[in-house]
Amino acid sequence: MEPSAAWGVRWSAATSPMAKRYMEVANIKQSLVCLAADRNTMAGLFELMEAVGPHVAALKTHVDLVDDWSPEAWGAFCKAANEADLLIFEDRKFADIGKISRSQMAGIYDIRSWSDLVTAHLISGPDIVDGLQAGWNDVGRTGGVLLLAQMSSRGNLLHPDYTREVVEKGTAHDGVFGFIGNGSRPAELATLRSAVGEGKMIWTPGVNLAVGDGEMGQRYGDPTEAVLAGSDCIIVGSGIHKADDPAAAAAAYAEASWKGLLQRNG
Ligand code: 5BU
Numbered sequence: 534m535e536p537s538a539a540w541g542v543r544w545s546a547a548t549s550p551m552a553k554r555y556m557e558v559a560n561i562k563q564s565l566v567c568l569a570a571d572r573n574t575m576a577g578l579f580e581l582m583e584a585v586g587p588h589v590a591a592l593k594t595h596v597d598l599v600d601d602w603s604p605e606a607w608g609a610f611c612k613a614a615n616e617a618d619l620l621i622f623e624d625r626k627f628a629d630i631g632k633i634s635r636s637q638m639a640g641i642y643d644i645r646s647w648s649d650l651v652t653a654h655l656i657s658g659p660d661i662v663d664g665l666q667a668g669w670n671d672v673g674r675t676g677g678v679l680l681l682a683q684m685s686s687r688g689n690l691l692h693p694d695y696t697r698e699v700v701e702k703g704t705a706h707d708g709v710f711g712f713i714g715n716g717s718r719p720a721e722l723a724t725l726r727s728a729v730g731e732g733k734m735i736w737t738p739g740v741n742l743a744v745g746d747g748e749m750g751q752r753y754g755d756p757t758e759a760v761l762a763g764s765d766c767i768i769v770g771s772g773i774h775k776a777d778d779p780a781a782a783a784a785a786y787a788e789a790s791w792k793g794l795l796q797r798n799g
Contacts, residue, residue, distance in 0.1 A: 547731070549710060568589040597642065621650070622651070623647075650679055713738065719758045740753060748771075
């Protein structure tokens with residue numbers, strides 16, 4: 534199937550090269566799954582990626598939770614991710630002023646040199662997006678920012694008025710790849726999608742085939758419902774990496790997400 538047929542209006546409306554790259558890979562793998570690779574050893578990360586790579590379209594990292602992190606091991610991990618056709622998304626949740634965010638793209642982890650996408654709060658104002666873009670630019674790379682418009686955790690403070698302002702500012706900025714929406718609440722997601730329109734991505738954590746409450750305030754919604762409500766990518770962590778058979782679990786999430794996309798555009 535051509536990506537334009539699978540993705541419908543999103544294919545023609547979301548014109549950024551990074552969005553197109555993601556939609557193409559998702560189409561080839563028939564998967565709208567981003568693996569939240571929350572393992573804290575390099576060996577665990579390699580093992581996980583090897584098992585689930587064919588079933589997922591992107592890889593989300595938390596570079597600062599790995600116990601035995603080294604630049605060499607991380608470089609090899611990112612190379613393997615690229616070879617598996619995965620966009621690399623560092624969920625750093627930047628929140629500082631523009632110039633500091635730019636500097637934080639460098640430092641020991643050098644996020645600017647290997648990430649394709651990063652998350653950011655817009656709490657400090659819109660210059661954070663320019664700061665992050667300057668970070669990629671400093672090493673001759675390009676990337677996209679996912680702004681937190683909603684969160685999946687209970688009691689979070691991203692209230693509807695805040696969400697509306699994030700969307701207003703974010704949709705107007707070329708450096709913004711899209712928004713994080715709350716995958717655990719399809720109704721909230723549908724509201725977010727109508728505010729965003731068709732031109733930007735919405736990616737959603739808080740998704741699990743076992744709907745309900747997770748650990749420490751996490752909440753989970755159904756993967757297919759999230760896609761039907763307007764999500765373009767379901768971010769799944771423990772549903773895959775804590776499963777007895779991560780490859781089979783990843784395939785099940787891929788199928789649930791792909792079914793949602795075809796139904797959405799059918
Ligand atoms: P889980 O194991 O599927 O619950 O993992 C969810 C991942 O998504 C984890 O890496 C979080 O940091 C991330 N996340 C989230 O759960 N909720 C949010 O609102 C945002 C990110 Br933003």
